[in-house]
Amino acid sequence: MRAIGASVWISLAALLLFRAEAGAIELDVRADRTEIDLEGRITLTLTIRGAQGDVEIDLGSTDGFRPYSSGTSQNISIVNGRMDASLTHTYLLFPSEKGEFTIGPFRAMHGREEATAPAIRVRVTEAAGPAPSPRPEPPAERKRGEQRDVFIRTFLDKKEAYIGEAITLTFRLYTRIRFAGDPQYEPPSTEGFWKEDLPPQQRSYTEIDGRRYLVTEVKTALFPTRAGRLAVGPAGLTYEEDAFFSSDPFELLRGGLGRRRPVRETLRTDSLAVQVKPLPENGRPPGFGGAVGSFVFQASLDKNEVRANEPVTLSLTVEGEGNIQAATLPETRVPDSFKVYDSGSSTDVSKEGYRVRGRKTYTRVLVPRYGGDYELPPVFFSFFDPERGTYVTRTAGPFPIRVEGPLPEEKREQREIARREEDIRYLKEPGDLRWRSSDEAPPLRALAAGNLLPLLLLGALYAARKRREKYARDPAWARARRADRAAREFLTDARRKLPGGDPRELAASLSRGLIGFLSDKGNIPATGMTRRELDRELAGRAVPAETRERLSRFLEACDRARFSETPLSGEERARLVQEAEDLLRLLGRRMSEGGR
């Protein structure tokens, strides 16, 4: 009892504690081994520190393996006012072929933060033969007569177990001395097992052969991951004895302080063997997901009556003792009209009483889109009970849900509308359309004639317009056009006056009319001209001399008749009118020819 207050601090290299730094996440990836055979599996533990809530994991390359998520756990601890949060994702990797493979590199994303971890090289060999025969197990307690002050022991609570069944490995340190510094603990190799530490360390005193020892006990739960004979390797402990606090209180009196020197010593236990049995194929339920232990399964809906498009939460919970991390929760079947969202899972592991217990919860949010009465079918969870050596299936449900809201559209197979048989369409009634008409050919000639008329009318209008324009533009031409008509008028008038009219007035009228005709027709200012000037003008218009002579004689005759005392006889008057008519004709023709 000289090692008063001696404390043992055991460093577990595989479980280093990390501290999350504010504002950054860290990713640590551990594989329980890097060499396995085809029947084994690798437990991959990804620990994300500094993250809470949803973290996206990217395993990188998993060629050569079939990865399965084995669960998630979150751990938050507050030490000396500082909070450490970590999230642990566990994956089981089952090899599909032998060879050397690279798993990773790994990536964890939490919001905008990202952390990476390097890849792990893994070698997969052929299925191994039976495990090497371990050395004989040491006795649980010190052999009688042994006088050592420090010794260690390891032992298992079972020598035979099923795959996935919990086995408790106990390490005990017996000491009667005080250590100088912390002894270094080297945990046993546990290849072929998935391991969970079982804190806390337990201290007690025991007496062996009359000697009192301080016993420090560390327990670890081991879950075999493959069948066969597996070995738990030797555990080691390296320590230094504190010379001052020697086990013999009289040592100081006998030799003084300088006599004892610190002694560094390494202790090692023997290997332990376990026979691991495979899970029986017989009676294995279809939905069995690898859970081994004793579990209770519960499933529940948070409400059974909702409105359409309101969420309902379905919770599935497995709770019990065993490899809860490896348990996979069953899938649930929901109606097609429901939208389904995975809202996450959580795993709480308890190691109270040095037994691995846990609770795994998985929640799904269901959103019914249409009204109606629905029923979620029962959910089944199966596990293997190693105590009884049989599979057990737990059932929850069914779960009725009443949804208020619009009914779903009638589901029916849409087919193209096709006639079974064709027929002609039905009759036309008199009211259907103007049933009477004429079958005669169109009267094309009449149509053409009818359509020609407006065209001719348009042409006439255009011609009239053009004539009006010419009249306005060329007064001489207009007078010439009017001259013939005026001449005809005065001749008619003269003939009318022939029988009893005044001969002088007749002569004046004939003379005036002829001069006016020449003025209009030839555009000659004849009224103010002398006879000689008129003659010259007419000669310039190519009027023959004979006609000019006749004209001159006619005008003289008219003058004589106007101013003579003796009036003209009827015959003379008629000749005068006839001469005027002839001259008009001759001059008119000549003027027209000359005008061209």
Add this chain to the structure above:
Amino acid sequence: MRGTVSAAALLLLASMALASENADALFVDGNKAYREERFAEAVALYERARAQGVAGGALYYNLGNAHFRTGDIGRARANYERARRFIPRDADLRANLDFLRGRMLDRAMVPAEFPLLQLLGGLAAFLTWREWLFLAEIGYALFLLAVGAHLLRPSLRARTRGPLQAGAVLLVLLLLLLGRALQDQVHTRRACVLPGEIAVRSGPGTSFTEEFSLHQGTVLRLEREAEGWAFVSITPDLKGWLPSDALEKI
């Protein structure tokens, strides 16, 4: 004398009204007979209405239906084709024509045409020649108005030049379509084969070689007739002679 003319005119109008009333009644009676599945009687009633000088899409359509019910596919097709001259866009008529064409043994053969003429023919078939004439008359009137404004109102010339040119193009197009519609619907003589199968010979007589056969309901072009025989053409390469009584003129 004037009183005699008035009385004659009244008599003519009365007789026309009576004939019209009779034709209406015959058409209604024909429909009734058809509904009562007396199809041969329906055919006779429709034909009597037709003999009164009335025609129209509904009459020919119903007559085609009645002939179809009596099993006379050739005359049914001929009457549907006649109805097409009046109601070319009628959905029922098109459906029945398609239905009949589906039962024809002779595949429809269309003489090859230039693509532009084909397009013109397709457009022209969309309306009756009367409808095209109506449109062309409207186009002509508008064109004349534009020409008149252009010629008689010099102040408007700058503004009427564009419409005048467009109107001229439109009028030419309408006249082309009218011409094509008249050619297809009026001037081209067509006929429909009545017997189930008949040989087309190289000349107008039974002693001439049978060159090919035609089947009931096939529509062909009637080129000319001589001594009870008709010279017909399907395409420029497929021509021959058939007995005239084996054809129903459309």
